[in-house]
Amino acid sequence: MQRxxxxxxxxxxxxxxxSPVVESATASAPVNIALAKYWGKRDEELHxxxxxSFSVALDHHTTTTVRQAIASDDITLNSxxxxxxxxxxxxxxxxxDLARPSPSFFFSIATTNTVPTAAGLASSASGxxxxxxxxxxFFGWNLNRQKxxxxxxxxxxxxxxxxxxxxxxxxxxxxxxxxxxxxxPYDDWWPELNLAILMLSPQEKPISSRQAMRLTVETSxxxxxxxxxxxxxxxxxxxxxxxxxxxxxxxxxxxxALMMHATMFTSTPPVCYWLEKTISSMNMVxxxxxxxxxxxxxxxxxxxxxxxxxxxxxQSVLSYFPQARAVTLLP
Ligand code: DP6
Numbered sequence: 196m197q198r199x200x201x202x203x204x205x206x207x208x209x210x211x212x213x214s215p216v217v218e219s220a221t222a223s224a225p226v227n228i229a230l231a232k233y234w235g236k237r238d239e240e241l242h243x244x245x246x247x248s249f250s251v252a253l254d255h256h257t258t259t260t261v262r263q264a265i266a267s268d269d270i271t272l273n274s275x276x277x278x279x280x281x282x283x284x285x286x287x288x289x290x291x292d293l294a295r296p297s298p299s300f301f302f303s304i305a306t307t308n309t310v311p312t313a314a315g316l317a318s319s320a321s322g323x324x325x326x327x328x329x330x331x332x333f334f335g336w337n338l339n340r341q342k343x344x345x346x347x348x349x350x351x352x353x354x355x356x357x358x359x360x361x362x363x364x365x366x367x368x369x370x371x372x373x374x375x376x377x378x379x380p381y382d383d384w385w386p387e388l389n390l391a392i393l394m395l396s397p398q399e400k401p402i403s404s405r406q407a408m409r410l411t412v413e414t415s416x417x418x419x420x421x422x423x424x425x426x427x428x429x430x431x432x433x434x435x436x437x438x439x440x441x442x443x444x445x446x447x448x449x450x451x452a453l454m455m456h457a458t459m460f461t462s463t464p465p466v467c468y469w470l471e472k473t474i475s476s477m478n479m480v481x482x483x484x485x486x487x488x489x490x491x492x493x494x495x496x497x498x499x500x501x502x503x504x505x506x507x508x509x510q511s512v513l514s515y516f517p518q519a520r521a522v523t524l525l526p
Contacts, residue, residue, distance in 0.1 A: 198238070198240075199372045200240065201293060201349055202292075203372070204345075204373050205294075207374055208342045209293075213296055213336065215263060215333055215334060216334060216335035217333060219333070220260065220261050220332035221260040222258070222259060223257065223258040224256065224325040224357045224358065225252040225253055225357055226253045226256065227251065227252050227253065227356045227357050227363065228251055228390065228493065228495070228501055229248050229250045229353065230249050230448045231248050231425055231428045231429040231451050232451055232452065232495070234246075234425075234458065235411065235418065236352070236409075238371070238373070239409070241349065241373040241376075244352060244367045244376070245367070245412070246367055246425040247364060247367050247425065247429055248365045248429075249365075249381070251361070251363075251388075251390070252357070252359065252363065253523070254522060254525050256309055256321060257306060257308050257318060258325060259307075259322070259326045259328075260305045260329065262303040265301065266301060269301075269302075269303050270284055270288075270302075271304070272306050274307070283319075286350070286351075287326070290323065290350040291304075293349060294330045306322060306326070308322070319353070320356065320357045321357045322350075322354070323350030323354035324354045324357030325357075326347075327346050327347040327358070340358055340359070344359075345376065345377045348377065353365075355376075356378045359378060361380055361384060361526050363379070363380055364429070364433075365379075366378075381436070387507070388503065389506055389508075390503055391501070391504075391512065391520055391522065392499060393476055393499060393500040393501070393516060394518075395470055395476065395498050395499050395500065396470060400497055401468075404495070404496035407459055407496055410462045411458045411462045411466070414463040415459070415461045415462040417461045418462075420454075424450075424451070424454050425451065428451040432447045432448060432451075435447060441489055442489060449492055449493065451493070452493040452494045456469070468497050468498050470498040473499075473500060476516070477492065477500070480492050480500075483512070488508055488512060489505060490503070490508065490512055490515070491503045509521070
């Protein structure tokens with residue numbers, strides 16, 4: 196297949212030339228939690244996925260301010276300057292290169308997160324989405340949401356879903372330049388749906404989701420089953436939302452997360468983000484379900500668990516998991 200580099204992919208989205216139209220620009224974007232996961236790329240450079248994915252937005256945000264800097268890019272995360280050799284600094288600068296009007300133009304980026312970075316709560320998604328939205332204002336690009344979603348994707352795949360709130364579907368697209376691989380909002384909402392986070396470890400991940408994803412695609416024999424499974428799960432999730440069928444929705448969400456982890460366990464070398472507490476919490480969810488509580492979970496590339504339940508079961512869920520932190524979902 197024809198390969199397109201990031202600069203060319205960005206050039207399709209951006210005007211021919213640009214310069215700042217304001218002194219500073221600030222934007223926020225929500226954390227999103229995938230209910231049907233993005234796991235595996237057909238293009239590593241442009242973050243083009245093998246499958247569609249589907250997410251819901253949380254009332255946790257990244258807020259980012261963009262300014263011009265004098266001599267080099269400076270990036271702060273929760274008021275702490277990022278070392279220039281840290282992986283996240285390098286990723287941000289690579290992304291900023293796409294927006295840099297000339298090689299002698301530097302950025303000052305101040306980012307704050309309301310969730311611990313790299314703890315499996317997808318703060319890189321909200322981070323690159325907020326940065327994209329702030330750059331759009333800073334340079335007066337006036338890009339529409341579709342283009343903003345494509346641009347955010349070049350920072351981190353899942354960031355393309357964080358340019359919207361509510362339920363969001365990232366359609367994988369088929370074009371080699373990625374111009375049809377962007378998120379679209381799903382036109383339904385489920386006010387009774389609840390999510391709570393079981394923070395089992397705020398530690399940095401042993402291996403990044405990016406590396407784990409690549410390793411899985413390259414080595415797991417189970418990965419061959421993944422694309423078809425995601426199609427089935429995404430349909431079941433969307434139908435579950437439409438029909439307010441919580442068991443059907445929950446089963447598809449939980450199966451999808453477990454299947455993603457199954458592809459990791461079967462890669463070489465194996466990847467396991469789970470802690471003992473992760474397994475005991477999953478058992479507790481299954482136990483609660485046997486006892487009649489409609490409770491399901493999802494997990495990302497990390498040990499933490501996100502519980503999903505309906506408002507009517509909130510009390511029972513919190514009695515099983517008193518340490519769970521309920522998070523507001525953002526319509
Ligand atoms: C498990 O979007 O962080 O959270 O595109 O390499 O930056 P890159 O990956 P990233 O992967 C997210 C993986 C996931 C599932 C999901 O959010 O869909």
